[in-house]
Amino acid sequence: EAQVTQNPRYLITVTGKKLTVTCSQNMNHEYMSWYRQDPGLGLRQIYYSMNVEVTDKGDVPEGYKVSRKEKRNFPLILESPSPNQTSLYFCATKRGAEQFFGPGTRLTVL
Amino acid sequence: KQEVTQIPAALSVPEGENLVLNCSFTDSAIYNLQWFRQDPGKGLTSLLLIQSSQREQTSGRLNASLDKSSGRSTLYIAASQPGDSATYLCAVRQGNTGKLIFGQGTTLQVKP
Numbered sequence: 001e002a003q004v005t006q007n008p009r010y011l012i013t014v015t016g017k018k019l020t021v022t023c024s025q026n027m028n029h030e031y032m033s034w035y036r037q038d039p040g041l042g043l044r045q046i047y048y049s050m051n052v053e054v055t056d057k058g059d060v061p062e063g064y065k066v067s068r069k070e071k072r073n074f075p076l077i078l079e080s081p082s083p084n085q086t087s088l089y090f091c092a093t094k095r096g097a098e099q100f101f102g103p104g105t106r107l108t109v110l
Numbered sequence: 111k112q113e114v115t116q117i118p119a120a121l122s123v124p125e126g127e128n129l130v131l132n133c134s135f136t137d138s139a140i141y142n143l144q145w146f147r148q149d150p151g152k153g154l155t156s157l158l159l160i161q162s163s164q165r166e167q168t169s170g171r172l173n174a175s176l177d178k179s180s181g182r183s184t185l186y187i188a189a190s191q192p193g194d195s196a197t198y199l200c201a202v203r204q205g206n207t208g209k210l211i212f213g214q215g216t217t218l219q220v221k222p
Binding site: 033035045058059 | 141144153
């Protein structure tokens with residue numbers, strides 16, 4: 001089954017404690033990206049990757065890092081999380097023109 | 111800067127009614143427009159994709175239209191069912207980065 005998986009699905013952490021949200025896809029898609037969704041602000045792109053070893057900033061990259069060492073994985077790294085990074089995070093891939101989203105990771109930073 | 115607006119923000123209809131959700135965008139230079147469905151606490155499910163050269167796309171009871179020159183898209187849902195209750199998001203893609211710019215969504219409630 002074609003899918004995008006994210007782990008963990010829910011995470012509560014404290015300010016400053018490094019964390020990684022993993023994203024994996026089994027569709028061999030070259031393109032992957034991360035979005036965050038906030039009430040009143042909608043979905044905004046954090047980072048994207050056109051292919052392995054190629055990443056670039058989206059609209060709200062501050063406080064985040066990504067890596068793309070292999071095609072199937074695109075982890076989102078928060079080196080020093082802050083409360084303003086409390087949000088719902090989505091990983092996405094693209095096949096042709098159509099984009100597909102993972103189930104989301106709800107992150108709370110205390 | 112592209113802005114995407116969805117009206118209304120919320121909509122409640124009785125089961126069986128046909129309904130139209132609206133999406134407008136400020137810059138007509140788009141690659142495509144995609145409609146998504148989001149259930150509470152869940153991810154986004156792709157419903158329909160309309161390329162910039164297309165006027166409409168249909169899938170089952172759903173029909174999406176695109177008028178690029180006027181910056182508008184509509185999602186038509188025929189014979190609505192309680193299972194259609196969800197938030198519907200439209201998103202436009204500009205440029206070659208693949209970035210989608212989303213509207214705030216319309217939250218639909220279909221009452222039995």
